[in-house]
Amino acid sequence: MEMPVPDSAVLARKARVVERLREVLPHDAVIDDPAETRAYECDALTAYRCPPMVAVLPASTAEVSDVLRICHDEGVPVVPRGSGTSLAGGALPTADCVILGVARMNDVLDTDYDNRIIRVQTGRTNLSVTGAVESDGFFYAPDPSSQLACAIAGNIAMNSGGAHCLKYGVTTNNLMGVTLVQMDGTVVEIGGGHLDAGGLDLLGVICGSEGQLGVVTEATLRILHKPEGARPVLMGFDSAEIAGACVADIIKAGVLPVAIEFMDKMLIEVCEDFAKADYPMCEALLIVEVEGSGAEIDHQLALITEIAQRHNPVALRESASPEESARIWAGRKAAFSAIGRVNDYMCLDGTIPVSELPYVLRRIGEMSKEYGLAVGNVFHAGDGNMHPLICYDANKPGDLEICEAFGAEVLKLCVEVGGCLTGEHGVGIEKRDLMTYQYAPDDLEAQMAVKDVFDAKWLLNPAKVFPLAVSEPRRGARMAAE
Amino acid sequence: MKMSMLNSEDAVAQAVADAKGPLTIRGGGTRAVGRPVTGQVLDVSGLSGVTLYEPGALTIVAQAGTPVAEIEATLAAENQRLAFEPYDLTGMLGTKGATTIGGVIATNASGPRRIMAGAARDFALGVRFVDGAGHVIKNGGRVMKNVTGYDLVKLMSGSWGTLGVLTEISLKVLPAVEATETLVIDGLTSAGAVAAMAQALGSPFEVSGAAWTDGAVWLRIEGFGSSVAYRADALTALLSKHGDVMRVSDADWTTIRDATPLHGMDSVWRASVKPSDAPALVAALPDGCTTLLDWGGGLVWIGQSGGNAAATHGTIQSTVATLGGHATLIKAPNAVRASVPVFQPEQPGVAALSTALRARFDPRGILNPGLMAA
Ligand SMILES: Cc1cc2nc3c(=O)[nH]c(=O)nc-3n(C[C@H](O)[C@H](O)[C@H](O)COP(=O)(O)OP(=O)(O)OC[C@H]3O[C@@H](n4cnc5c(N)ncnc54)[C@H](O)[C@@H]3O)c2cc1C
Numbered sequence: 001m002e003m004p005v006p007d008s009a010v011l012a013r014k015a016r017v018v019e020r021l022r023e024v025l026p027h028d029a030v031i032d033d034p035a036e037t038r039a040y041e042c043d044a045l046t047a048y049r050c051p052p053m054v055a056v057l058p059a060s061t062a063e064v065s066d067v068l069r070i071c072h073d074e075g076v077p078v079v080p081r082g083s084g085t086s087l088a089g090g091a092l093p094t095a096d097c098v099i100l101g102v103a104r105m106n107d108v109l110d111t112d113y114d115n116r117i118i119r120v121q122t123g124r125t126n127l128s129v130t131g132a133v134e135s136d137g138f139f140y141a142p143d144p145s146s147q148l149a150c151a152i153a154g155n156i157a158m159n160s161g162g163a164h165c166l167k168y169g170v171t172t173n174n175l176m177g178v179t180l181v182q183m184d185g186t187v188v189e190i191g192g193g194h195l196d197a198g199g200l201d202l203l204g205v206i207c208g209s210e211g212q213l214g215v216v217t218e219a220t221l222r223i224l225h226k227p228e229g230a231r232p233v234l235m236g237f238d239s240a241e242i243a244g245a246c247v248a249d250i251i252k253a254g255v256l257p258v259a260i261e262f263m264d265k266m267l268i269e270v271c272e273d274f275a276k277a278d279y280p281m282c283e284a285l286l287i288v289e290v291e292g293s294g295a296e297i298d299h300q301l302a303l304i305t306e307i308a309q310r311h312n313p314v315a316l317r318e319s320a321s322p323e324e325s326a327r328i329w330a331g332r333k334a335a336f337s338a339i340g341r342v343n344d345y346m347c348l349d350g351t352i353p354v355s356e357l358p359y360v361l362r363r364i365g366e367m368s369k370e371y372g373l374a375v376g377n378v379f380h381a382g383d384g385n386m387h388p389l390i391c392y393d394a395n396k397p398g399d400l401e402i403c404e405a406f407g408a409e410v411l412k413l414c415v416e417v418g419g420c421l422t423g424e425h426g427v428g429i430e431k432r433d434l435m436t437y438q439y440a441p442d443d444l445e446a447q448m449a450v451k452d453v454f455d456a457k458w459l460l461n462p463a464k465v466f467p468l469a470v471s472e473p474r475r476g477a478r479m480a481a482e
Numbered sequence: 483m484k485m486s487m488l489n490s491e492d493a494v495a496q497a498v499a500d501a502k503g504p505l506t507i508r509g510g511g512t513r514a515v516g517r518p519v520t521g522q523v524l525d526v527s528g529l530s531g532v533t534l535y536e537p538g539a540l541t542i543v544a545q546a547g548t549p550v551a552e553i554e555a556t557l558a559a560e561n562q563r564l565a566f567e568p569y570d571l572t573g574m575l576g577t578k579g580a581t582t583i584g585g586v587i588a589t590n591a592s593g594p595r596r597i598m599a600g601a602a603r604d605f606a607l608g609v610r611f612v613d614g615a616g617h618v619i620k621n622g623g624r625v626m627k628n629v630t631g632y633d634l635v636k637l638m639s640g641s642w643g644t645l646g647v648l649t650e651i652s653l654k655v656l657p658a659v660e661a662t663e664t665l666v667i668d669g670l671t672s673a674g675a676v677a678a679m680a681q682a683l684g685s686p687f688e689v690s691g692a693a694w695t696d697g698a699v700w701l702r703i704e705g706f707g708s709s710v711a712y713r714a715d716a717l718t719a720l721l722s723k724h725g726d727v728m729r730v731s732d733a734d735w736t737t738i739r740d741a742t743p744l745h746g747m748d749s750v751w752r753a754s755v756k757p758s759d760a761p762a763l764v765a766a767l768p769d770g771c772t773t774l775l776d777w778g779g780g781l782v783w784i785g786q787s788g789g790n791a792a793a794t795h796g797t798i799q800s801t802v803a804t805l806g807g808h809a810t811l812i813k814a815p816n817a818v819r820a821s822v823p824v825f826q827p828e829q830p831g832v833a834a835l836s837t838a839l840r841a842r843f844d845p846r847g848i849l850n851p852g853l854m855a856a
C-alpha cells in the first residue's frame with residue numbers, strides 16, 4: 001500500500017512543533033522519543049507500520065483545540081486515534097504526522113435515563129459505555145466484536161456496526177450529538193439531546209468520515225433499556241446456499257431477530273476450539289438470536305424453528321442457559337482473534353444484497369483455489385455484511401501481495417453484484433485505491449468537496465479514504481502553499 | 483412562472499445545468515414550506531416508479547417522484563412497510579397532490595415510530611441526485627450496511643432540495659406487524675405526560691409510539707399478538723401510578739402522525755427538544771396555543787389561530803435555542819413566512835459549515851435558494 005512521501009519541510013520543523021505543543025499540553029502528553037512513538041506505529045491492520053513524528057494525548061476539548069490550532073498553523077498533518085483497532089489502517093500514521101490520541105478522555109459526562117441518553121468523552125471504550133449504565137438496566141446498542149477495546153471515537157469515525165445491529169442499527173443510528181474540533185481549532189456543537197437536525201444533517205456526514213473532518217471529543221449516545229431476555233439458537237446446514245435460503249425465509253416471514261450470524265466450517269472449527277461453545281460441525285452454521293420475555297422468545301423461536309425445519313438442518317439447538325448463550329457469543333465475537341492464533345489473515349468487509357450470498361460464497365471458494373490461499377467466512381447474514389478471512393503467511397515473501405490481490409477481487413465482486421466495498425470497517429488505506437470501482441469521479445469529487453469545507457488545507461488524516469492519485473491535487477496544493 | 487416536467491435523470495441534469503436563475507424543486511407539491519422561493523418550478527414527479535424490490539433483503543429502490551402511496555402499496559403486498567411512518571401534511575396545509583418519496587427524504591419526514599425505528603434518514607440506504615452544477619452523483623447503495631466513503635445520503639436527507647435534486651432513492655424496509663394496541667391514560671398535564679412516557683420508553687416493553695394530545699397519553703405497542711398482549715399487561719401495571727390505563731385496539735395514529743388536531747389553525751410549528759424540556763416549551767407559549775406532543779415529548783407540535791404569529795414564532799425559537807433543539811415554522815400566512823427565519827437559526831460555527839456546503843454543492847445558488855437559510 002503506497003503512502004505519500006513525508007513532507008521534509010514538516011520534518012524539519014519537528015523541534016519547533018514539539019516545543020509549541022509542550023506549551024499547551026503537560027509534558028507527558030507530548031511524545032516525540034522514537035522509542036515511544038513506535039507504540040502508535042499501526043492499528044489492527046498490522047501489515048502496515050510507520051511511527052508518527054509526534055504523538056499527543058490531550059485530556060480535554062480545549063487541549064485538542066490548542067493542538068489542532070498549532071498543527072494548522074504549522075501545516076502538520078494530524079491523524080486522530082481512538083484505541084487503534086481499525087482493521088482498515090484508518091489510524092495508520094505517516095512519518096510527518098502528529099497522532100492525536102483521545103485515550104485520556106474517557107469520562108462519562110452525563111447520564112440521563114429520562115431522556116435515554118448518555119454523554120461521554122470519546123476515548124471511552126464501547127463496552128464501558130454500557131458498563132456505566134447496565135446496573136440500571138440500560139445498554140448502548142452498537143456492539144462491534146472489538147467492543148472491549150475500541151473507543152467511541154473510532155466507532156463514530158468508522159460508523160461501526162455489530163452483531164446486533166440488524167435490530168438496533170449501527171453507530172449513526174444511535175448517535176445524537178458530538179463536540180467536533182475542526183482543524184483550525186474551532187469547536188462546534190452538533191446535535192445534542194434532541195432528535196434530528198434543524199438544518200443540514202452535519203452529524204450524519206461526520207459519522208463515518210474516518211477522522212477526516214474534525215476530531216470528535218464528546219458524544220451524546222442513545223441508550224436503551226435492556227430486553228428482559230435473549231436467547232440464541234444454533235442451526236447447522238449442509239451448504240451455504242441452504243443457510244442463505246433459510247435467512248431469506250426468516251426475514252420474509254416477518255420475524256426480525258436481533259442478530260443472524262453465519263460461520264463456515266473453517267470458522268466453526270477455530271471458534272469452537274477457542275470458546276468451547278459446542279458448535280455443531282457442519283458446512284454452514286447460523287446463530288439466530290431473539291429477544292423479549294420468556295414467552296415472547298419461545299414464540300419467535302417456534303416460528304424460526306419451523307422455518308429452519310423446512311430447510312432440513314443437520315443441527316438445530318436452542319441455548320439452554322445464559323452461560324451457554326454467553327459461550328455461543330464469545331465464540332462468534334472471538335472469531336478474528338481465534339483465527340489470528342492459527343494464521344496471519346486479512347479480514348474483508350464487503351456487503352452484498354443477501355440474495356447474492358450463495359453466488360458470492362461460491363465465487364470466493366473458486367478464487368481461494370485460484371490464488372492458493374485458504375478463506376474462512378463469518379458474517380452478519382441478516383444484512384449481507386461479509387467478512388471473508390483470507391489466510392496468508394506474513395513471513396513468506398510475496399504472500400501478502402497475493403492476499404491483497406485476492407481481497408481486491410472479492411471486493412470488486414461485492415460491488416459487481418450490487419453491494420459495496422465496506423460495510424462497517426471503513427475504507428482507511430486498505431480499500432482506498434478500490435474506491436474508483438464503486439464511485440465515479442463526480443461521486444468522489446462531491447465527497448471531497450465536503451472535506452474541503454471542513455478541512456480546507458487537507459491536514460486531517462489526508463492519505464486515507466480517497467485514492468492517492470485522486471486526492472493528490474488537494475494534498476499537493478497544501479504542500480505547494482507552504 | 484414557467485414549469486418544466488421532467489421524466490428522466492438526464493433531463494433533470496440538463497435542466498439544472500441550463501438553468502438561468504433560481505429553481506423551485508417540486509415533488510408532489512404538497513407543501514409550500516420554508517421561506518417562499520420564487521423560481522422556475524422543476525417538477526420531478528415524472529421520475530416515477532419502483533425500480534427494484536427485494537422483500538427477502540428488506541430493500542426497495544424507487545425514482546424520487548414515486549408517490550409514497552404507491553411504495554406503501556407495493557410493500558403492503560409483501561406484508562412490509564416503511565417503518566419511519568412518513569406523514570402527510572396535505573390536511574394541515576390544505577394542499578392537493580401525492581406526497582413523493584423524494585419529498586419525504588428531502589424533508590427527512592418521520593412519524594411517531596421515529597423514536598423506536600429511526601427517522602427517514604436512517605432508512606435511506608442510497609441516493610442519486612443532481613447537484614447545482616448539473617452533475618449526477620450517487621452515494622450509498624442498496625445494501626443495509628455501507629460505510630464506503632462519506633455518508634452523503636444523510637446529508638441529502640433533510641436538505642430540502644438545497645444541495646441537489648434527488649432522482650433515485652434506496653430504502654430499507656421492515657416487516658409489517660401482526661398486532662397493534664394502544665394504551666391511553668387520560669387527564670395528564672404535559673409534565674405528567676412526559677413523566678409517564680419516559681417511564682414507558684425506559685422500560686423493556688418496546689413502545690413504538692408515545693404521544694400526548696388533548697390531555698391524554700397514547701402509548702403504542704406492536705408485534706406478534708401474544709407479545710403485544712404480554713407487554714400491554716406489563717405496561718399497564720408499570721404505569722398505574724400515572725392514572726387509569728385504558729386499552730384501545732383501533733386508535734388512529736394518523737391523528738398523531740399528521741397532527742390532525744392542529745388542522746385548520748392559521749399557524750403551526752414543529753419543535754424537536756429533549757423530551758424532558760417539552761413542558762418548559764409548552765409553558766413559554768402565549769395563551770391560546772394548542773400543543774400536541776409526539777416522540778415521548780421530544781416532538782412538540784404547536785398550533786395557533788389568531789394571535790401574533792411572528793411574535794409567537796420568536797418566542798418558540800428563542801425558547802428552543804435556550805433549551806437546545808430546533809423549531810420550524812410549518813404553516814403561516816405568506817407574509818409571516820417571508821419575514822421570519824422559518825428554520826431554527828444555527829449556531830455561527832454550524833451555520834458557517836452549512837453555508838459553505840451549500841456553496842460547494844450549488845455554486846450558483848439556484849436550488850431552492852433561501853428556503854432553509856438566507
Ligand atoms: C478483533 C476485531 C474485531 C472487530 N470487530 C468489529 C465489528 O464487529 N464491527 C465493526 O464495525 N468494527 C470492528 N472492528 C474494527 C474496529 O474495532 C472499529 O473500526 C472501531 O470502531 C475502531 O475504533 P478505535 O477506537 O480503535 O479507532 P482507531 O483504530 O483508533 O481509529 C479508527 C478511525 O477513527 C479515526 N478516529 C479516531 N479517533 C477519532 C476522533 N476522536 N475523532 C475523529 N476521528 C477519530 C481514526 O483517524 C481512524 O480513521 C474490529 C476490529 C478488531 C481488531
Ligand SMILES: Cc1cc2nc3c(=O)[nH]c(=O)nc-3n(C[C@H](O)[C@H](O)[C@H](O)COP(=O)(O)OP(=O)(O)OC[C@H]3O[C@@H](n4cnc5c(N)ncnc54)[C@H](O)[C@@H]3O)c2cc1C
Binds near residue numbers: 588592
Ligand atoms: C417544515 C416541514 C416539516 C415536515 N416534517 C415532517 C415530518 O417530520 N414527518 C413527516 O412525515 N412529514 C413531514 N413533513 C411533510 C413532508 O414534507 C411531506 O411528507 C413531503 O415532503 C411531501 O412530499 P412532496 O413530494 O409533496 O414534497 P414537496 O412538497 O414537493 O416538497 C417538499 C420539499 O422537498 C423538496 N423536494 C421535493 N422533491 C425533491 C427531490 N426529488 N429532490 C430534492 N428536493 C425535493 C421540495 O423542494 C420541498 O422543499 C414536513 C413538511 C414540512 C413543510
